[in-house]
Structures are given as structure tokens and as C-alpha cells.
Amino acid sequence: MASCFRTTASPQASTLNMVTPSLRAEDCSIALLPRNHDKNRFRDVLPADRCLPFLIAMDGDSSNYINATLLDSYSQPSAFIATQHPLPTTVKDFWRLVFDYHCTAIVMLNQLDHTQFCPQYWPEEGVLRHGPIQVEFAGCFIKGDVTNRTFRVCNVTRPQDGYRTVQHFQYSGWAPRKDVPPSDVSFLQLVAAVDKWQEEYSGDGRVLIHCLNGSARTGVFCAVTNTCEMIRRQSIVDVFYSVKTLRNNKPNMVDTLSQYQFCYDIALEYVDSA
Template sequence: MRIRTFSKAHIRQEFQLRCQSLSVNDNMGFKQEFEELNDVGKELPTRAGELEVNKEKNRYPHILPYDHCRVRLSLQDAQPNGDYINANFVPGGSSERDFICTQGPLRSTMTDFWRMVWEQNVSIIVMVTALRHKDVVLCDQYWSKARGTVYHGPFQVNTVSCNQGPHVSITTINMKQRGYPTEKVVTHYYYPSWPDRGVPRDTSALCGLAEHVRQHIEATPRLGPAVVHCSAGVGRSGAFVTLLWLMQLCERGVSPDIRAAVEDLRMHRLWMVQNVEQYVLVHQCLLNWLSRGTVANLDSGPQSKGVPFNSGRSQVRIRGSSGQGNRARRSHQHQPPRAQPDQTLSNVQQLLDPRNLLRRILPASLQLPQTSSEPKPTKQNFENVPFKP
């Protein structure tokens, strides 16, 4: 199948018009689209998370992983339910398992978290939450911020370097398991400025983080999924994965469909993109990124506010902006079909029919040529990759 693609300038222009249309009448279009997604996926079973033996492993008792795509750990010490962790595989640009979205580890589940990282060959972890908000623990600290080693069960987690910026910390971790000679390198991105159930005041750092991670994924061999987590692993995690996924598609000249992406993600984990403010935020960040191309350096403060918006609960508005970034791509198009809001499907297999999945419009085997003359960053020097303002 030939896929029609567009230049970034064309995608930006069409997407900007769409955002303007959705924002009229106090963001009525955004609200309607988001409401249409309210019940997506909620009928899917969560039996493993409901088991009495697993309840203490859930940070929030009402946020449980769907059974059909939950991450399963290897069984240890013949424990029949030892494979449970509150985490789901979720789709990205090429497969059902491009990402793992999970809750922030509890003190009692840190070993399970690192077991998942080890067994799934994870090399990138993105943490989009602070450890605490006032007196509330949002995520227990499962790695060392300074150089040093911590132990979680059979796993040795050694922080070898940390690049501390004003908004994002990038830590390189060497990981070993007792009895194994091999060592795995994990890059940990820590973005604590995103408030729980809210949106950042300034989107430039978030856009810069997403672009940095996107380039890192492109430059890294696909050994395993990237882990994205916040506190519950649904709202902020879902928004970040949606943004990252559609940035990957736009880079290949494919027009984004945020509603379809969120609908797909919600078939894999509950409440992905938790509220309408976060839904609008994804549109804002994507428009910001399309308008400005590569954005703020992670090592510097925000240089641009991007597309203005009101971050209050009462109103979140996107306005159009002029921008740049018109690197040419091949000219073919495909607009993914949308499911009707009241459409009901009988089983998981039908719900996950590949013909209905947004990511299938760009198979992993289709690689469009690079048009930029800039060299692609390598894994070895990735922490120091600069970004154009």
C-alpha cells in the first residue's frame, strides 16, 4: 500500500486549522471529542489486578492494567501470581509494544519495576512526575540521582552520570543482575515540573523533552519498549506517549490524528490522557513542535512560550501561530478511519483489528529518506545533543 505523505509545512497548516476549529465556542470541539472517548476500553477485564494477592502492588486501587496487554514478569520462587506488575504494553508508531506505561513504583514494587526493565530490554525510561506533591508521595525514588549504586533484589542499579538541567535531568544507569555477566545501559529522563492531573505552565521544556526522546528512540536499536510513567501511569503518561507517537508520524510526513491515537491507547490502558486539559495540551505541544521544528535545549531555560494557552481549569485555548519547518517529504496521504463514538465491538480481537489501528498506516518497514544534512545523533553521545531554539 502506498502511503501519501506531506511536508511538515503542509501538516502544520492543516493541523493549525483543525486546532482553531476545535477551539471555537470555548473549546467546544475539544470537549466533544474528549467526551466521545469517555467509555473507550472501560469494559475490558482487569482480573489480575483485582486479585487479593496483587492489590497491595497497585498504587491506586481503581487504576488497574488490562489483562490482554499487561506486562508479565518471569515467575520467581514458584509464586503463582509473581508475574504481576501494574503496567501495560501500549502502541506507538510501529507495533503494539512500542511503549510500556506503568505506575510510579512503590517501595514494595521497586524490584518488580527493575525486573521489568531487565526482562523487556528497556533502554529508555521517561518519568513525567515529581516524587512528591506537598505531603503526598507520587512515586517512590527507585534510582540514585547522584553517582552511586542502589540494590533492588538481585539487581544492581548504578548511576554513572547525571546531566541536571533546569527542567529535565538525564541520568545514565548501568544495570546488572546477580549471576549474569552482562550489563545493560539505561537512560533515565526525569521531568518533575508536570503537575498531577494538570498541565505544565510552559510547554517549551516538555516539547524539548519529547523531541529529545524521539531522536533517542530513532538512534537506538529497537531492543525493547521505552517505559513512560507518571504516578498512576495514565494521564501524563498517556499525553506524553500520544505526543511522541504523533511526532514520529509527522517526521515521516503522516498527518496526525490525536483523537484516533488516544482512542487506540485507551484500548491498552485505562484513562490514557486523563482530562480535557491534557487532551488540549497534546494539540498545543504538537502545533508548537510543528511550528518551530526542533525546540528548546534541555540544558537551558525556556526560550519560547510556544502557542499561548490558559492553563486554568475553566478554559484552555489554542490559537494559531505562524511557524517554520517545511522539510519536504514524499507526497502521498492516508487519513485513518475513525470509529463512531457509539460503536461497540464484541471482543478484544475485534477491538484490536489491525485494520483499525492508527499505527498501521505507517508500517515499521517503511522508512522515508532523511532530508536533513545534519548527522543523526548516536547513542554514545546522546546526552549532549543540542537543540535549535
């Protein structure tokens, strides 16, 4: 389960590969339990036990595992949750994760593809129930490559908890089977929209990010977000540090040399636009 860039790497990228810790089977013992096998989309992209978010047990469902990893932002511990696009059988777990871990933003970086068992897990109108979690559609608008949906999420078995407002950012600018998006500006607009929502409306809520496997594209988003925050706070550009920090907990984050280079391109675009 070790990760390395799949192309001839630059010296810095090669160093990054060398300092990225590999995950052994014993590091992922919970994900590898027989009862959890069908909850993993890919057998070579598994969360480490030490970074797992655990779902709260509910009546009739004692399972607390989901293929997801808690990750630090530049300034806050466990500010991100990286996960795979939910399988048809794990949509209920996905929304439990959103509610249990107070996620106020969901960032979607892949396309809906039923051939890949990627269901639409949200309502376009009205209300959907996923076990005890109720998801109510509250609005939608589209700006460029980003579709913003607003949901009201609650646990009907715990009405005293109230509802949570969750913003869903679906990014359509990243085509299937492409290492990187075609536009630096478009991706930076996505990062800025999520940052604005988190800063102005969500308080200390977490950001849940997913792509097909919860690593490559998700890693790019997290690395870019952390690098931009680093620039704002300290006027430093250190993509190596951003990616290395993520890979300490999830080795598959930022999976190719072109994705690593894209993180630098975005950082330069961000500096130029400041």
C-alpha cells in the same frame, strides 16, 4: 474503571469518550487477585489482562505481576510500557520490569513525594541492589527541565546476559496537581530527547513511562510522541487517533479535556518548529 474527561468536553472529546472501551472486573482479573492488591497504587487504575507484561520468575520470588500496560507506538507494537510510580514494596519489581522487557529509557513525569509513597528508586552514585537486579549510576546532566541520568543495569544471577544501558529522563516542568505543564516547548524538548536517545543509542529497546498513576500524564507523553511520529512519517496531525489507540488498551490515558487540548498545542508547536 471506565474513563471520561472530567470537564465539559468538546464534540470530538465527547466522541472519544463514547468510543473508549470500559474495563470490567473480569478484564482485570490478574490485577484483582488478592495477592496483587497491595501492588496497585489505585484500585481504579488497573491493567487489563491482555496487555500485561509478566515478570520472569526468579529464585525465591515467584510473583510475576506488576501494575503496568504494554502499549503500541505509532509504528511499533508494545514499544511503550505505562506504569505507576513504584511503591516502596514494588521497587524491585519495577527494575525487574526494566530488565526483563529491555527498557532502554525511563520517563518520569511526577515528583518524588514520600507522603504519596513515591520513593527514589535509583542511586545518585554507586550501586544499588534490588533483589537480583543491580543498578549502577553512570552519569548525570541537566538541561532545562530534564534531568538525564545514565544507569548500567544487570541481573547478577544471569551474568551471561550482560548489562543494559538505561537512560532516565526526569521531567521537573510538570507541577503537582496541575493538569498540564506550563510550557509546550519544554515538554516537546523532553519528547525530542527521548526520541533521540531511542533512535541513536538504544536500538529496539522499549520506553517505560510513569507518573503517579501511570495513566493521565503518561498518556499525554505517549499521545504526543505518537502524534509527532505521525507528523514526521505522513505529515498528518490526528490527536484523536493517537489518544483513541492508547485508550483501546488503557482507558485512563489522557484524563482531562485540558490534557487533550495540550496534545493539540504540542502538535502545532512541533509543526511550527519543523
